[in-house]
Amino acid sequence: MERQAFDQEYVARLTRGDAETERHFASYFGDLLLIKLRARIRSPQLVEDARQETFLRVLNVLRNKGGIEHPERLGAFVNSVCENVLCEFFRSDSRFQQLPENAAEPVDEDASADSSFVTAERKAAVRDVLAKLADTDRQILHMLFLEDRDKDEVCQYFRIDRDYLRVRVHRALARCRTAIQKSKQPLPVANIAGR
Amino acid sequence: MDHKLAEETGTVERYLLNELPPDQRLAFEEHLFDCPICGDLVRSGAISIDNLKEVFRDEPDKAIAAEAREAKRWNWTAWFRLPNLVPSLAAAALAVVLCYQNFVYIPSLERPEVLTDNVIAPVTRSEAPVITVNRAHPLFNLNFAVDSPRVYPLYTCEFQLEGQRTVLKMDSGPRQFASFTLNLLLPAKLFPAGHYVMIVRPKTEPETEIQRYEFTIQ
Numbered sequence: 001m002e003r004q005a006f007d008q009e010y011v012a013r014l015t016r017g018d019a020e021t022e023r024h025f026a027s028y029f030g031d032l033l034l035i036k037l038r039a040r041i042r043s044p045q046l047v048e049d050a051r052q053e054t055f056l057r058v059l060n061v062l063r064n065k066g067g068i069e070h071p072e073r074l075g076a077f078v079n080s081v082c083e084n085v086l087c088e089f090f091r092s093d094s095r096f097q098q099l100p101e102n103a104a105e106p107v108d109e110d111a112s113a114d115s116s117f118v119t120a121e122r123k124a125a126v127r128d129v130l131a132k133l134a135d136t137d138r139q140i141l142h143m144l145f146l147e148d149r150d151k152d153e154v155c156q157y158f159r160i161d162r163d164y165l166r167v168r169v170h171r172a173l174a175r176c177r178t179a180i181q182k183s184k185q186p187l188p189v190a191n192i193a194g195r
Numbered sequence: 196m197d198h199k200l201a202e203e204t205g206t207v208e209r210y211l212l213n214e215l216p217p218d219q220r221l222a223f224e225e226h227l228f229d230c231p232i233c234g235d236l237v238r239s240g241a242i243s244i245d246n247l248k249e250v251f252r253d254e255p256d257k258a259i260a261a262e263a264r265e266a267k268r269w270n271w272t273a274w275f276r277l278p279n280l281v282p283s284l285a286a287a288a289l290a291v292v293l294c295y296q297n298f299v300y301i302p303s304l305e306r307p308e309v310l311t312d313n314v315i316a317p318v319t320r321s322e323a324p325v326i327t328v329n330r331a332h333p334l335f336n337l338n339f340a341v342d343s344p345r346v347y348p349l350y351t352c353e354f355q356l357e358g359q360r361t362v363l364k365m366d367s368g369p370r371q372f373a374s375f376t377l378n379l380l381l382p383a384k385l386f387p388a389g390h391y392v393m394i395v396r397p398k399t400e401p402e403t404e405i406q407r408y409e410f411t412i413q
Contacts, residue, residue, distance in 0.1 A: 029228070031241070032238065035238070035241045075227075075228030075230075076225055078228055079227075118245050122246045123250050126250050130247070144212070145247050145248050145251065146252065166208050169212065173211070173240050173243050173244070177239040177240065177242075180239065180242060
Protein backbone atom coordinates (compact mmCIF):
# COMPACT_ATOMS: atom_id res chain seq x y z
CA MET A 1 0.00 0.00 0.00
CA GLU A 2 1.24 3.46 -0.83
CA ARG A 3 2.33 5.25 2.32
CA GLN A 4 0.60 8.60 2.74
CA ALA A 5 1.25 11.40 5.19
CA PHE A 6 -1.62 12.12 7.53
CA ASP A 7 -1.67 15.91 7.30
CA GLN A 8 -4.16 18.72 6.84
CA GLU A 9 -4.42 18.01 3.12
CA TYR A 10 -5.15 14.31 3.69
CA VAL A 11 -7.82 15.13 6.28
CA ALA A 12 -9.34 17.72 3.97
CA ARG A 13 -9.58 15.19 1.12
CA LEU A 14 -11.13 12.67 3.48
CA THR A 15 -13.60 15.22 4.76
CA ARG A 16 -14.83 16.15 1.33
CA GLY A 17 -15.21 12.47 0.37
CA ASP A 18 -12.34 11.97 -2.07
CA ALA A 19 -12.73 8.35 -3.18
CA GLU A 20 -9.04 7.52 -3.38
CA THR A 21 -8.34 8.99 0.08
CA GLU A 22 -11.35 7.19 1.53
CA ARG A 23 -10.11 3.94 0.05
CA HIS A 24 -6.67 4.46 1.57
CA PHE A 25 -8.14 5.49 4.93
CA ALA A 26 -10.42 2.46 5.05
CA SER A 27 -7.69 0.10 4.02
CA TYR A 28 -4.94 1.39 6.26
CA PHE A 29 -6.94 2.00 9.42
CA GLY A 30 -9.31 -0.86 8.68
CA ASP A 31 -6.46 -3.32 9.04
CA LEU A 32 -5.09 -1.70 12.18
CA LEU A 33 -8.55 -1.59 13.74
CA LEU A 34 -9.13 -5.22 12.84
CA ILE A 35 -5.85 -6.25 14.47
CA LYS A 36 -6.60 -4.20 17.56
CA LEU A 37 -10.23 -5.24 17.92
CA ARG A 38 -9.91 -8.96 17.37
CA ALA A 39 -7.47 -9.16 20.25
CA ARG A 40 -10.19 -7.75 22.48
CA ILE A 41 -13.44 -9.13 21.05
CA ARG A 42 -14.08 -12.78 20.40
CA SER A 43 -16.86 -12.57 17.83
CA PRO A 44 -15.76 -11.62 14.26
CA GLN A 45 -19.20 -10.06 13.74
CA LEU A 46 -18.79 -7.76 16.73
CA VAL A 47 -15.27 -6.89 15.59
CA GLU A 48 -16.70 -5.77 12.28
CA ASP A 49 -19.49 -3.84 14.03
CA ALA A 50 -16.97 -2.01 16.21
CA ARG A 51 -14.79 -1.26 13.20
CA GLN A 52 -17.68 0.19 11.22
CA GLU A 53 -18.84 2.18 14.24
CA THR A 54 -15.35 3.65 14.58
CA PHE A 55 -15.24 4.66 10.92
CA LEU A 56 -18.71 6.15 11.21
CA ARG A 57 -17.81 8.27 14.22
CA VAL A 58 -14.50 9.48 12.78
CA LEU A 59 -16.10 10.55 9.51
CA ASN A 60 -18.99 12.08 11.41
CA VAL A 61 -16.59 14.26 13.40
CA LEU A 62 -14.69 15.24 10.27
CA ARG A 63 -17.75 16.04 8.17
CA ASN A 64 -20.38 17.21 10.63
CA LYS A 65 -18.63 18.40 13.79
CA GLY A 66 -15.94 20.70 12.52
CA GLY A 67 -13.10 18.23 12.07
CA ILE A 68 -10.12 17.61 14.32
CA GLU A 69 -7.76 20.10 15.86
CA HIS A 70 -4.52 18.29 14.94
CA PRO A 71 -4.82 16.65 11.50
CA GLU A 72 -1.33 15.17 11.85
CA ARG A 73 -2.67 13.14 14.79
CA LEU A 74 -5.43 11.53 12.73
CA GLY A 75 -4.15 8.03 13.66
CA ALA A 76 -4.25 8.76 17.38
CA PHE A 77 -7.73 10.17 16.94
CA VAL A 78 -8.95 7.02 15.17
CA ASN A 79 -7.44 4.94 17.96
CA SER A 80 -9.10 6.98 20.70
CA VAL A 81 -12.48 6.75 18.96
CA CYS A 82 -12.01 3.00 18.70
CA GLU A 83 -11.19 2.85 22.44
CA ASN A 84 -14.43 4.69 23.19
CA VAL A 85 -16.40 2.36 20.94
CA LEU A 86 -14.83 -0.62 22.69
CA CYS A 87 -15.69 0.74 26.14
CA GLU A 88 -19.28 1.33 25.06
CA PHE A 89 -19.51 -2.16 23.59
CA PHE A 90 -18.23 -3.66 26.81
CA ARG A 91 -20.57 -1.61 28.96
CA SER A 92 -23.70 -1.59 26.84
CA ASP A 93 -24.77 -5.18 26.87
CA SER A 94 -24.03 -8.29 28.86
CA ARG A 95 -23.87 -10.11 25.55
CA PHE A 96 -20.42 -8.67 25.12
CA GLN A 97 -17.98 -10.39 27.38
CA GLN A 98 -15.04 -8.17 28.09
CA LEU A 99 -11.88 -10.10 28.59
CA PRO A 100 -9.95 -9.34 31.75
CA GLU A 101 -6.74 -7.48 31.04
CA ASN A 102 -4.58 -10.41 32.06
CA ALA A 103 -6.70 -13.08 30.38
CA ALA A 104 -5.11 -15.46 27.95
CA GLU A 105 -5.77 -14.82 24.31
CA PRO A 106 -9.00 -16.57 23.32
CA VAL A 107 -8.73 -19.45 20.90
CA ASP A 108 -10.67 -18.33 17.89
CA GLU A 109 -10.74 -21.17 15.42
CA ASP A 110 -12.14 -19.05 12.64
CA ALA A 111 -10.31 -15.81 13.22
CA SER A 112 -7.97 -16.22 10.31
CA ALA A 113 -10.31 -18.28 8.17
CA ASP A 114 -12.57 -15.26 7.80
CA SER A 115 -9.70 -12.82 7.65
CA SER A 116 -9.42 -10.65 4.59
CA PHE A 117 -5.67 -10.96 5.12
CA VAL A 118 -5.67 -14.52 3.81
CA THR A 119 -5.34 -15.08 0.07
CA ALA A 120 -4.13 -17.92 -2.08
CA GLU A 121 -1.07 -15.96 -3.23
CA ARG A 122 -0.02 -15.08 0.29
CA LYS A 123 -0.54 -18.64 1.44
CA ALA A 124 1.65 -19.84 -1.39
CA ALA A 125 4.34 -17.35 -0.39
CA VAL A 126 4.11 -18.43 3.26
CA ARG A 127 4.18 -22.08 2.23
CA ASP A 128 7.44 -21.46 0.39
CA VAL A 129 8.91 -19.80 3.47
CA LEU A 130 7.79 -22.66 5.70
CA ALA A 131 9.36 -25.20 3.37
CA LYS A 132 12.71 -23.46 3.78
CA LEU A 133 12.51 -23.03 7.54
CA ALA A 134 14.23 -25.37 9.96
CA ASP A 135 11.94 -28.02 11.45
CA THR A 136 12.28 -26.41 14.86
CA ASP A 137 11.20 -22.99 13.61
CA ARG A 138 8.26 -24.49 11.75
CA GLN A 139 7.21 -26.35 14.85
CA ILE A 140 7.51 -23.23 17.00
CA LEU A 141 5.21 -21.34 14.63
CA HIS A 142 2.79 -24.26 14.58
CA MET A 143 2.66 -24.46 18.37
CA LEU A 144 2.26 -20.71 18.80
CA PHE A 145 -0.16 -19.79 16.07
CA LEU A 146 -2.20 -22.92 15.42
CA GLU A 147 -2.10 -24.90 18.63
CA ASP A 148 -2.11 -21.67 20.66
CA ARG A 149 0.25 -23.25 23.18
CA ASP A 150 1.41 -21.32 26.19
CA LYS A 151 4.65 -19.53 25.31
CA ASP A 152 6.41 -20.69 28.46
CA GLU A 153 5.50 -24.24 27.55
CA VAL A 154 6.94 -23.75 24.06
CA CYS A 155 10.12 -22.32 25.57
CA GLN A 156 10.41 -25.25 27.94
CA TYR A 157 9.85 -27.73 25.13
CA PHE A 158 12.62 -26.25 23.00
CA ARG A 159 14.79 -25.26 25.98
CA ILE A 160 14.99 -21.62 24.98
CA ASP A 161 14.06 -18.43 26.81
CA ARG A 162 11.29 -16.00 25.94
CA ASP A 163 13.65 -13.49 24.34
CA TYR A 164 15.10 -16.09 22.02
CA LEU A 165 11.61 -17.39 21.19
CA ARG A 166 10.68 -13.83 20.17
CA VAL A 167 13.84 -13.58 18.06
CA ARG A 168 12.97 -16.78 16.22
CA VAL A 169 9.41 -15.62 15.63
CA HIS A 170 10.73 -12.24 14.49
CA ARG A 171 13.04 -13.89 11.96
CA ALA A 172 10.33 -16.19 10.64
CA LEU A 173 7.83 -13.34 10.34
CA ALA A 174 10.42 -11.18 8.60
CA ARG A 175 10.87 -13.89 5.98
CA CYS A 176 7.11 -14.22 5.59
CA ARG A 177 6.74 -10.45 5.23
CA THR A 178 9.36 -10.34 2.50
CA ALA A 179 7.85 -13.28 0.65
CA ILE A 180 4.36 -11.81 0.84
CA GLN A 181 5.63 -8.45 -0.34
CA LYS A 182 7.26 -10.15 -3.30
CA SER A 183 4.00 -11.89 -4.13
CA LYS A 184 2.65 -8.37 -4.80
CA GLN A 185 -0.77 -9.27 -3.52
CA PRO A 186 -2.74 -6.03 -3.12
CA LEU A 187 -3.85 -5.36 0.41
CA PRO A 188 -7.53 -5.72 1.24
CA VAL A 189 -9.86 -2.76 1.15
CA ALA A 190 -12.26 -2.32 4.01
CA ASN A 191 -15.73 -1.00 3.45
CA ILE A 192 -16.82 2.13 5.23
CA ALA A 193 -20.39 1.90 6.36
CA GLY A 194 -22.71 4.86 6.23
CA ARG A 195 -21.25 6.55 3.20
CA MET B 196 6.01 5.63 23.26
CA ASP B 197 8.17 6.68 20.33
CA HIS B 198 9.27 4.71 17.31
CA LYS B 199 12.87 4.27 18.48
CA LEU B 200 11.79 2.77 21.79
CA ALA B 201 9.27 0.51 20.06
CA GLU B 202 11.95 -0.74 17.69
CA GLU B 203 14.55 -1.28 20.40
CA THR B 204 12.22 -3.25 22.64
CA GLY B 205 10.80 -5.48 19.88
CA THR B 206 7.36 -4.12 20.67
CA VAL B 207 5.87 -5.05 17.29
CA GLU B 208 6.50 -8.77 17.85
CA ARG B 209 5.41 -8.53 21.48
CA TYR B 210 2.20 -6.84 20.36
CA LEU B 211 1.55 -9.46 17.69
CA LEU B 212 2.21 -12.22 20.25
CA ASN B 213 -0.11 -10.53 22.78
CA GLU B 214 2.74 -10.22 25.25
CA LEU B 215 2.34 -6.56 26.16
CA PRO B 216 0.82 -5.68 29.52
CA PRO B 217 -2.34 -3.51 29.20
CA ASP B 218 -0.69 -0.15 29.82
CA GLN B 219 2.09 -0.81 27.30
CA ARG B 220 -0.43 -2.15 24.80
CA LEU B 221 -2.49 1.03 25.01
CA ALA B 222 0.62 3.20 24.69
CA PHE B 223 1.85 1.23 21.71
CA GLU B 224 -1.54 1.33 19.97
CA GLU B 225 -1.60 5.08 20.38
CA HIS B 226 1.80 5.22 18.68
CA LEU B 227 0.93 2.52 16.16
CA PHE B 228 -1.97 4.42 14.63
CA ASP B 229 0.27 7.43 14.10
CA CYS B 230 3.48 5.72 12.98
CA PRO B 231 3.37 4.44 9.41
CA ILE B 232 6.49 2.27 9.92
CA CYS B 233 5.12 0.44 12.96
CA GLY B 234 1.71 0.36 11.29
CA ASP B 235 3.15 -1.41 8.26
CA LEU B 236 5.13 -3.84 10.43
CA VAL B 237 2.07 -4.76 12.49
CA ARG B 238 -0.13 -5.09 9.42
CA SER B 239 2.36 -7.24 7.52
CA GLY B 240 3.03 -9.28 10.69
CA ALA B 241 -0.66 -9.92 11.23
CA ILE B 242 -1.06 -10.85 7.56
CA SER B 243 1.85 -13.29 7.88
CA ILE B 244 0.39 -14.86 11.02
CA ASP B 245 -3.08 -15.26 9.51
CA ASN B 246 -1.66 -16.89 6.42
CA LEU B 247 0.61 -19.11 8.51
CA LYS B 248 -2.41 -20.32 10.45
CA GLU B 249 -4.25 -21.07 7.26
CA VAL B 250 -1.35 -22.96 5.74
CA PHE B 251 -1.00 -25.04 8.91
CA ARG B 252 -4.75 -25.73 8.86
CA ASP B 253 -4.64 -26.69 5.19
CA GLU B 254 -1.72 -29.03 5.65
CA PRO B 255 -2.10 -30.71 9.04
CA ASP B 256 -0.39 -33.84 7.75
CA LYS B 257 2.74 -31.93 6.84
CA ALA B 258 2.73 -30.14 10.13
CA ILE B 259 2.31 -33.39 12.00
CA ALA B 260 5.03 -34.97 9.90
CA ALA B 261 7.33 -32.12 10.82
CA GLU B 262 6.42 -32.64 14.45
CA ALA B 263 7.05 -36.35 14.16
CA ARG B 264 10.43 -35.71 12.57
CA GLU B 265 11.25 -33.36 15.36
CA ALA B 266 10.14 -35.90 17.95
CA LYS B 267 12.20 -38.55 16.21
CA ARG B 268 15.25 -36.29 16.22
CA TRP B 269 14.68 -35.55 19.89
CA ASN B 270 14.41 -39.22 20.77
CA TRP B 271 17.60 -40.00 18.94
CA THR B 272 19.56 -37.29 20.68
CA ALA B 273 18.02 -38.28 23.99
CA TRP B 274 20.23 -41.36 23.95
CA PHE B 275 23.20 -39.08 24.52
CA ARG B 276 21.83 -37.56 27.69
CA LEU B 277 23.61 -38.76 30.82
CA PRO B 278 20.71 -40.69 32.44
CA ASN B 279 20.33 -42.73 29.26
CA LEU B 280 23.96 -42.82 28.28
CA VAL B 281 25.34 -44.53 31.40
CA PRO B 282 23.10 -47.65 31.37
CA SER B 283 23.38 -47.82 27.58
CA LEU B 284 27.16 -47.83 27.70
CA ALA B 285 27.13 -50.33 30.57
CA ALA B 286 24.90 -52.65 28.55
CA ALA B 287 27.11 -52.25 25.49
CA ALA B 288 30.24 -52.99 27.53
CA LEU B 289 28.60 -56.07 29.04
CA ALA B 290 27.64 -57.26 25.57
CA VAL B 291 31.25 -56.85 24.39
CA VAL B 292 32.57 -58.81 27.39
CA LEU B 293 30.04 -61.60 26.85
CA CYS B 294 30.88 -61.80 23.17
CA TYR B 295 34.60 -61.95 23.90
CA GLN B 296 34.13 -64.65 26.51
CA ASN B 297 31.81 -66.76 24.39
CA PHE B 298 33.53 -66.45 21.06
CA VAL B 299 37.23 -66.04 21.94
CA TYR B 300 38.20 -66.87 25.50
CA ILE B 301 36.14 -69.97 26.30
CA PRO B 302 36.72 -71.65 22.91
CA SER B 303 40.46 -71.19 23.30
CA LEU B 304 40.33 -72.86 26.72
CA GLU B 305 38.35 -75.78 25.37
CA ARG B 306 40.72 -76.40 22.50
CA PRO B 307 42.96 -79.49 23.00
CA GLU B 308 46.65 -78.64 23.13
CA VAL B 309 50.02 -80.30 23.55
CA LEU B 310 52.05 -78.80 26.37
CA THR B 311 55.76 -78.19 25.93
CA ASP B 312 58.16 -80.42 27.81
CA ASN B 313 61.03 -77.96 27.86
CA VAL B 314 62.23 -77.56 31.40
CA ILE B 315 63.83 -74.43 32.68
CA ALA B 316 66.80 -75.07 34.89
CA PRO B 317 67.87 -72.89 37.83
CA VAL B 318 70.08 -69.90 37.09
CA THR B 319 73.35 -70.90 35.54
CA ARG B 320 75.99 -69.07 33.66
CA SER B 321 74.37 -70.03 30.40
CA GLU B 322 71.98 -67.71 28.63
CA ALA B 323 68.36 -67.56 29.84
CA PRO B 324 65.99 -69.61 27.69
CA VAL B 325 63.61 -67.73 25.39
CA ILE B 326 59.98 -68.74 25.56
CA THR B 327 57.64 -67.89 22.71
CA VAL B 328 54.10 -67.33 23.88
CA ASN B 329 51.18 -67.68 21.52
CA ARG B 330 49.12 -64.61 22.42
CA ALA B 331 46.05 -66.07 20.76
CA HIS B 332 45.83 -68.54 23.64
CA PRO B 333 44.93 -67.31 27.11
CA LEU B 334 47.33 -69.72 28.83
CA PHE B 335 50.82 -71.03 28.24
CA ASN B 336 52.87 -73.54 30.12
CA LEU B 337 56.31 -73.44 31.75
CA ASN B 338 58.19 -76.24 33.41
CA PHE B 339 60.79 -75.69 36.10
CA ALA B 340 63.26 -78.20 37.51
CA VAL B 341 63.16 -77.76 41.28
CA ASP B 342 65.80 -79.23 43.52
CA SER B 343 65.23 -78.24 47.13
CA PRO B 344 67.86 -78.85 49.86
CA ARG B 345 65.08 -80.51 51.84
CA VAL B 346 61.52 -81.37 51.29
CA TYR B 347 58.87 -78.81 52.11
CA PRO B 348 55.19 -79.55 51.96
CA LEU B 349 54.42 -76.45 49.90
CA TYR B 350 56.30 -73.86 47.88
CA THR B 351 55.54 -70.43 46.55
CA CYS B 352 56.57 -69.29 43.10
CA GLU B 353 57.11 -65.58 42.55
CA PHE B 354 57.43 -64.23 39.00
CA GLN B 355 59.10 -60.85 38.59
CA LEU B 356 59.44 -58.83 35.45
CA GLU B 357 63.08 -57.82 35.59
CA GLY B 358 63.68 -54.47 37.20
CA GLN B 359 60.00 -53.91 37.77
CA ARG B 360 57.40 -55.66 39.82
CA THR B 361 56.03 -59.01 40.84
CA VAL B 362 53.61 -60.06 38.17
CA LEU B 363 52.40 -63.28 39.77
CA LYS B 364 52.75 -65.18 43.03
CA MET B 365 51.29 -68.65 43.33
CA ASP B 366 51.53 -71.90 45.30
CA SER B 367 53.18 -74.96 43.89
CA GLY B 368 50.62 -77.35 45.29
CA PRO B 369 51.55 -80.08 47.83
CA ARG B 370 54.82 -81.83 47.15
CA GLN B 371 56.09 -85.17 48.39
CA PHE B 372 59.70 -84.88 47.27
CA ALA B 373 62.52 -82.36 47.44
CA SER B 374 63.20 -82.68 43.69
CA PHE B 375 60.44 -82.44 41.17
CA THR B 376 59.39 -80.79 37.92
CA LEU B 377 57.01 -77.95 38.47
CA ASN B 378 54.55 -77.77 35.55
CA LEU B 379 52.66 -74.50 35.48
CA LEU B 380 49.90 -73.20 33.28
CA LEU B 381 50.13 -69.41 33.31
CA PRO B 382 47.87 -66.65 32.03
CA ALA B 383 49.46 -65.07 28.96
CA LYS B 384 48.03 -61.61 29.64
CA LEU B 385 50.08 -61.34 32.87
CA PHE B 386 53.30 -61.94 31.02
CA PRO B 387 54.12 -59.27 28.49
CA ALA B 388 57.33 -59.69 26.52
CA GLY B 389 60.43 -59.20 28.70
CA HIS B 390 63.01 -60.81 30.90
CA TYR B 391 61.65 -62.61 33.97
CA VAL B 392 62.93 -64.06 37.19
CA MET B 393 61.05 -66.79 39.05
CA ILE B 394 61.93 -67.45 42.69
CA VAL B 395 60.88 -70.59 44.54
CA ARG B 396 60.52 -70.33 48.33
CA PRO B 397 59.13 -72.66 50.97
CA LYS B 398 55.65 -71.58 51.90
CA THR B 399 56.48 -71.84 55.57
CA GLU B 400 59.75 -69.87 55.27
CA PRO B 401 59.14 -66.96 52.93
CA GLU B 402 62.58 -65.48 53.58
CA THR B 403 64.36 -68.56 52.30
CA GLU B 404 65.11 -68.66 48.61
CA ILE B 405 65.41 -72.17 47.33
CA GLN B 406 66.07 -71.54 43.68
CA ARG B 407 65.99 -68.76 41.12
CA TYR B 408 65.20 -69.13 37.42
CA GLU B 409 65.59 -66.68 34.59
CA PHE B 410 63.86 -66.73 31.22
CA THR B 411 62.78 -64.37 28.49
CA ILE B 412 59.30 -64.23 27.05
CA GLN B 413 58.63 -62.97 23.56
